[in-house]
Structure formats: C-alpha cells, structure tokens
Amino acid sequence: MIYLISENNNLLASSKYISINTSKSLELIDKCVLNEIQIDTETKGLCPHLNDLLTIQLGTKNNQFVFDLTTINYLELINFLNCSDKLFIAHNIKFDYKFLLSIEVKLKNVYCTQLAEQVINNGKEEPFNLASLTQKYLNISLNKDVRNDIIINGLTEKAVIYAAEDVKHLSLIKEKQLEKVNNDYIKHSVNYLETINLENEVVKVFSLMEFNGVTLDVEKWKTITDKVSESLFKVEKDLDESVKKEPKLNKYVPKEKQLNLFDFEERDLTINWKSSKQKLSILKDLGLNIKSTGAEILQKNKKYEIVKLLLEYNKLSKLNSSFGNNILDIINKKTNKIHPDYWQIVETGRISCKNPNLLNIPSKGELGPIIRSAFTSKKGYKWVGGDYSGMELAIIADLSKDDVWVSALNNGEDLHSKLCAATFNIPIDKVKEPFPFNPSLTYRDVQKTINFGIAYGMSEFKLSDRLNISKQEALDIINNFKNNVPTVSEFLEKLARYGLRKGFIITPPPFNRIRYFSDFNNYKLNETNEKIKGSIERKSYNTPIQGMNADIIKAALINVQKEIDENNWDAEILLSVYDEINTQCIEDKAEEWKVKLEEIMISTAKTYIKNVPIKADCYVNDFWKK
DNA sequence: CAATCGTGCGCG
DNA sequence: AAAGCGCGCACGATTG
Numbered sequence: 165m166i167y168l169i170s171e172n173n174n175l176l177a178s179s180k181y182i183s184i185n186t187s188k189s190l191e192l193i194d195k196c197v198l199n200e201i202q203i204d205t206e207t208k209g210l211c212p213h214l215n216d217l218l219t220i221q222l223g224t225k226n227n228q229f230v231f232d233l234t235t236i237n238y239l240e241l242i243n244f245l246n247c248s249d250k251l252f253i254a255h256n257i258k259f260d261y262k263f264l265l266s267i268e269v270k271l272k273n274v275y276c277t278q279l280a281e282q283v284i285n286n287g288k289e290e291p292f293n294l295a296s297l298t299q300k301y302l303n304i305s306l307n308k309d310v311r312n313d314i315i316i317n318g319l320t321e322k323a324v325i326y327a328a329e330d331v332k333h334l335s336l337i338k339e340k341q342l343e344k345v346n347n348d349y350i351k352h353s354v355n356y357l358e359t360i361n362l363e364n365e366v367v368k369v370f371s372l373m374e375f376n377g378v379t380l381d382v383e384k385w386k387t388i389t390d391k392v393s394e395s396l397f398k399v400e401k402d403l404d405e406s407v408k409k410e411p412k413l414n415k416y417v418p419k420e421k422q423l424n425l426f427d428f429e430e431r432d433l434t435i436n437w438k439s440s441k442q443k444l445s446i447l448k449d450l451g452l453n454i455k456s457t458g459a460e461i462l463q464k465n466k467k468y469e470i471v472k473l474l475l476e477y478n479k480l481s482k483l484n485s486s487f488g489n490n491i492l493d494i495i496n497k498k499t500n501k502i503h504p505d506y507w508q509i510v511e512t513g514r515i516s517c518k519n520p521n522l523l524n525i526p527s528k529g530e531l532g533p534i535i536r537s538a539f540t541s542k543k544g545y546k547w548v549g550g551d552y553s554g555m556e557l558a559i560i561a562d563l564s565k566d567d568v569w570v571s572a573l574n575n576g577e578d579l580h581s582k583l584c585a586a587t588f589n590i591p592i593d594k595v596k597e598p599f600p601f602n603p604s605l606t607y608r609d610v611q612k613t614i615n616f617g618i619a620y621g622m623s624e625f626k627l628s629d630r631l632n633i634s635k636q637e638a639l640d641i642i643n644n645f646k647n648n649v650p651t652v653s654e655f656l657e658k659l660a661r662y663g664l665r666k667g668f669i670i671t672p673p674p675f676n677r678i679r680y681f682s683d684f685n686n687y688k689l690n691e692t693n694e695k696i697k698g699s700i701e702r703k704s705y706n707t708p709i710q711g712m713n714a715d716i717i718k719a720a721l722i723n724v725q726k727e728i729d730e731n732n733w734d735a736e737i738l739l740s741v742y743d744e745i746n747t748q749c750i751e752d753k754a755e756e757w758k759v760k761l762e763e764i765m766i767s768t769a770k771t772y773i774k775n776v777p778i779k780a781d782c783y784v785n786d787f788w789k790k
Numbered sequence: 791c792a793a794t795c796g797t798g799c800g801c802g
Numbered sequence: 803a804a805a806g807c808g809c810g811c812a813c814g815a816t817t818g
Contacts, residue, residue, distance in 0.1 A: 742802040
C-alpha cells in the first residue's frame with residue numbers, strides 16, 4: 165500500500181494510494197516497521213546546497229510512505245528521522261544523506277545497497293546501479309524514466325507511484341547480499357561483512373565532508389596561478405629560442421621567420437610544447453635515442469639545454485593546467501566552498517576524489533606547499549591536520565612479522581638505514597655515502613626505492629632503469645635484499661600464490677576486504693602469459709598492504725567523527741588524503757583538539773596493527789600544511 | 791564535430 | 803615499455 169503525505173490538492177483524490185497526515189503516517193510506520201526501513205529522496209538536482217529536496221520516501225516491502233516536502237510541514241518527520249534507531253537502507257545513500265543534512269537530519273544507522281554491492285563484487289566488472297540489482301536479485305525491472313519527470317512537472321500521480329517503488333525492494337536486496345556474503349564465507353572462508361559495516365559507517369563521514377566542503381583562499385590561489393603561468397610563458401620563449409639556435413632543429417623554424425628581423429609577434433614558432441608527439445620528434449632530431457618523453461627519460465638527458473628547459477616547462481605546464489584557475493569554477497555559488505565528490509571504494513579499498521580531485525593537490529617541490537596553503541580553515545577556526553608516518557612499512561612489518569623490520573621499528577631505528585646496511589653489507593654510518601654506480605644517490609636512497617618498490621613487485625628492469633645501473637647489478641641488489649629479509653619475501657610470495665590460485669586477494673583481518681582480479685579468467689586460459697601473471701602477482705602483493713592502510717584510515721575517520729559528535733567538539737573533518745586527516749576546529753580549542761585527533765588516529769591504528777608502534781603527527785595551523 | 795584513446799604527471 | 807601499486811585530469815591525436 166502506498167501512502168501519500170501531501171497538501172497538494174491535485175494529488176489527493178487518487179485511488180492508487182491513500183492520503184494521510186504526517187502524524188498518522190509516522191504512527192503507522194512505527195507500528196509496521198520492526199528494525200529496518202528503506203529510504204529514498206527525490207530532489208530538484210544534484211547539489212544539496214543549490215537544489216531543493218522534493219520528497220522523502222520511507223518504506224517496507226508492503227507499505228510505502230511518500231512525503232511531499234514542498235507542501236507539508238515536515239518538522240515532525242525531521243524529528244522522527246533524527247531520533248530513530250532503526251536501520252535506514254538506501255541505494256547510494258551518500259546522495260540522500262547530504263540532502264537530509266540540508267534539512268538538518270542525521271540518520272544514526274544506515275545500510276547502502278550500492279556500497280555493499282561494490283564490496284561484494286569488488287574488482288568484478290558488474291554493474292551496481294539500483295535497476296541492475298533489482299533485476300539481478302529479484303528479477304524485477306525498474307523504470308527509471310520518471311525521475312526527470314519530477315524535476316520538470318513536480319509531483320504527479322505517476323511520480324508518487326514511482327517514488328514509492330524505489331523503497332520497496334531494498335530490504336530484500338540487502339537480504340540477498342548478506343546471503344551472498346555468507347555463501348562466500350562458506351565457500352572461500354572469506355568473511356567481508358566487517359568491510360560492509362565499515363563502509364556503511366564511514367559513508368556518513370564522507371557525506372558530511374562533501375556537504376561541508378573546504379574553503380579555498382581565492383586571492384591567494386590566483387596569485388599563485390598567475391606566477392605559474394608567467395613562468396610558463398618565459399620558459400616557452402626560452403625553448404623557442406634554443407630551437408632557433410640549434411642548427412639540427414632548423415626545420416622547425418619557418419624560412420620567413422628566420423629572415424624576419426622585425427618580428428613583433430609574441431611567438432614566432434608554431435611548436436606546441438604540450439604535444440608529446442612534437443616533443444619526441446624534436447628530441448629525436450636533436451640526436452636523442454628515446455622512445456618517450458616522460459620525466460624519467462628526460463632526467464637522464466639533462467646535458468641538453470632543451471631537455472633541461474623542457475623538464476621545467478612540463479612541471480609548470482602541469483601545474484598551470486591541472487591546478488590552475490579551473491578550480492575556481494567549481495566553487496559553490498552558495499557556500500563559496502569546494503564540495504568534491506568522493507568515490508568511496510576503489511579496488512584496493514582506498515577512496516578516490518573528483519570535481520576537483522583533492523587527493524592530488526601538489527605538495528612537493530618549491531610550489532607544492534604554497535599551493536596547499538591556499539586551502540584554509542574558516543574564520544575563527546584553525547586547520548588541525550595530521551598524518552600517519554610510515555604506515556605501509558608498519559603494515560609490512562606487522563603482517564610479515566619479519567624480525568629485522570619488526571625490531572627496527574620497535575627499537576625506533578631508521579628502517580631504511582638498517583636494511584640498507586644489510587643489503588649492501590656496509591656499516592650503518594656509511595649509508596648516506598654516495599652509491600658508487602650512481603653517485604647522485606646515496607645507498608640509503610637506493611634502499612628506499614627498494615623498500616617501497618620491491619614490496620610491490622618491482623623487477624630488476626625497473627630498478628636498473630631507475631638507478632641507472634645494469635640489470636645484473638639490480639638483480640644482485642634485489643637478491644641481497646631478499647636474503648636479508650627472507651620473511652618479508654616469503655610473506656609476499658605467499659600472497660602472490662594465493663592470488664594466482666584463487667583469482668582474488670583479501671586484506672588482513674578483521675576487515676577481509678575482497679578484491680577479485682578481472683583478468684583471472686584470461687590467466688587461466690593461458691597460464692604462461694607472463695604479462696597477466698605478473699600483473700596478478702603484483703596486485704596480490706600490493707592490495708593487502710594498500711588496502712589495510714585504507715581500512716584503517718576509514719576506521720580512524722569513523723572514530724574521529726564519533727568523538728566530535730559525542731563530545732560536541734566545534735570541529736569538522738575537512739578532507740582525508742590517503743594517510744592524512746584534516747579538520748578545522750574553533751580557535752580556542754584547537755590545541756586540545758590536536759592532541760585528541762592524534763590520540764584517536766594512533767589508538768585506532770593500534771587496534772589493527774599490534775606488532776609495531778604507530779606514529780601520527782598532527783599540527784595546528786591556519787591552512788593546509790605538508 | 792563529438793567521442794574515445796594515448797601520454798604524461800599530480801598525489802599517496 | 804611488459805616488467806612497482808592505486809587513482810583523476812588535461813591535452814593532443816585519432817576515430818567515426
């Protein structure tokens with residue numbers, strides 16, 4: 165049965181549903197709903213700050229309630245939602261949650277059928293939109309065409325029925341999903357229910373983060389981007405000039421330009437230095453034997469002036485395009501803040517971010533910290549942020565239980581230096597001396613490359629390339645490394661064997677996040693295909709480590725938000741970048757909050773990583789620091 | 791002319 | 803570029 169709660173006279177007379185008032189409907193809901201209730205919203209657009217919330221639908225399999233917010237007084241409904249301890253089930257709940265925030269509703273318990281589906285089929289190429297799930301699990305086809313109708317025509321009879329339909333099937337879908345989780349547990353001894361719970365908790369934090377947004381100091385940003393484009397322009401001219409001076413590149417200089425002494429144009433060459441193809445052709449004509457124009461290759465040919473300039477040009481060009489004034493167009497007209505879209509689950513369990521991507525804002529080099537400093541806390545508030553240090557190394561130590569790694573971290577030794585001394589068989593006080601095969605690096609630099617690289621399946625090809633040494637030398641170093649930390653090597657190889665045997669890999673307990681390898685079937689068809697095999701092996705190495713890191717940071721976000729809510733901190737989480745959590749807090753509490761934040765980050769990680777110490781460093785500032 | 795692909799690089 | 807993992811974005815080149 166469909167119930168409509170509306171004051172719209174055009175709708176009230178239909179025989180297809182029953183019209184009742186809010187009190188009566190909430191009474192009914194309380195009576196017929198035991199512990200879970202399905203929820204959905206219809207809105208005038210995608211932005212909770214700019215577009216109105218039109219309806220809220222609550223429902224069970226048998227009864228659906230459509231609240232027409234455009235005509236009723238919904239205070240009572242708000243109160244009901246805020247106080248309810250029931251589990252609210254929705255598909256893509258982050259969307260609805262943000263719109264509920266706009267009318268000051270915060271649901272306590274939620275289950276998102278989309279997130280659950282993503283967890284269950286993580287890595288498989290299966291659709292997870294509502295229509296697909298309804299089809300797949302219940303063999304019912306949903307008609308989604310009416311959605312745009314609501315935006316154009318408002319609530320019609322057809323729309324009421326459609327809106328009700330959306331809160332009819334989610335409970336059953338949830339049931340089927342949990343059945344599948346249970347079956348997988350029986351079949352593979354993998355229980356990723358904990359991951360589903362984690363995602364359903366942390367989605368509330370991501371909703372808040374998106375809703376609250378981040379402040380960008382526009383004037384500061386413009387000053388920086390102006391400086392970048394000015395430098396870019398200069399380097400471009402220098403590049404043009406050096407082409408004109410180089411006889412080998414004569415063909416890029418038009419004849420008439422060569423003779424023209426009174427050239428008043430800004431540029432007289434037509435080379436597009438943004439074009440990889442043109443760059444490659446020019447560098448080849450200059451005499452370089454290269455196959456691509458990536459930074460790593462250019463770095464090795466810096467004896468050419470043009471290459472040096474090109475490296476500088478590429479850097480500035482990247483900053484100018486990817487981190488230029490485009491971002492200003494994304495600033496919300498109403499809040500004057502940036503509200504990015506988080507994608508909550510990528511294959512390893514990490515998040516991603518777009519419109520704009522706040523996970524790759526520059527932090528390195530001369531300009532990085534300046535660029536980040538344009539992200540500020542709001543007036544009267546301090547930016548309180550922090551990050552875990554060496555989390556992935558700690559995870560490797562914790563999971564492998566390798567004596568060398570574990571004891572180094574437990575004794576507060578420098579892991580890179582210690583391993584370095586072992587790999588190269590040199591005294592520990594000599595690790596910062598130049599690496600003989602490539603004196604621009606130290607032994608310790610080389611070891612760092614290995615520690616982060618080998619653990620993810622880096623081969624002698626890449627290592628030799630990276631360090632400018634022969635394949636044999638690289639191979640010797642790798643073997644030496646492996647012999648010195650055999651437990652780490654065994655641990656990683658075990659993961660690779662598991663991945664190749666099962667076609668999926670899981671992150672460590674308690675989360676046991678599963679990741680299927682979509683190319684596993686291709687591997688089974690031809691097990692000698694080293695390309696696919698190698699790829700699965702490397703993903704098997706990397707996923708548990710990167711994934712556990714992601715699981716932990718999500719748990720930390722949940723705990724930080726819990727602390728804010730339970731103890732009424734005047735603070736909010738602004739953004740989380742891999743192993744960073746950034747918040748803002750009212751000025752006079754900021755120092756206290758910093759201590760608390762650090763404490764929560766550390767204690768959260770400690771509940772999952774038990775064999776080695778965990779460090780987090782937090783700070784109080786006026787803006788984002790690196 | 792729009793859609794898609796390829797290259798390259800920002801972050802961890 | 804097959805040969806370290808995970809992303810999103812911009813731009814040029816190609817395709818249809």
